[in-house]
Amino acid sequence: MDRITLKSSMELDGIEAMKQCFISNLGVAILLNFVVQKELGQQLVALPCGIDGQTIDICYSYHQNKGITEPMKLMMQLLSQKLHVSTT
Structure with missing residues (x-):
């Protein structure tokens, strides 16, 4: 390699x-x-x-004391829909 x-x-x-x-x-x-x-x-x-077809692990986080912006909401929705992850 x-x-x-x-x-x-x-x-x-x-x-x-x-x-x-x-x-x-x-x-x-x-x-x-x-x-x-x-x-x-x-x-x-x-x-x-x-690396096509391989599984990758993705983690995202956000500050609990700060608001979630619209782009952040969209990202979480996309991750949930496209990658079948939980946003909780």
Whole structure:
């Protein structure tokens, strides 16, 4: 197996920012298919990576004393619908 070494990295605040960076050819990432479904085949290309069909564990959390924003609610709904997880 080939190893990938990062020469530099960037931290982004949101998926849309990430997608715009990838569309601008500024890097690569492993993202869930439903996150980039609209852009696949037009602006983004899926590369074979050998992890198709494998199960991955996902965990999300939020601060109990802060409000849940509309984007957070949407993310929780998408996780619940697409990945069959509990949002409790």
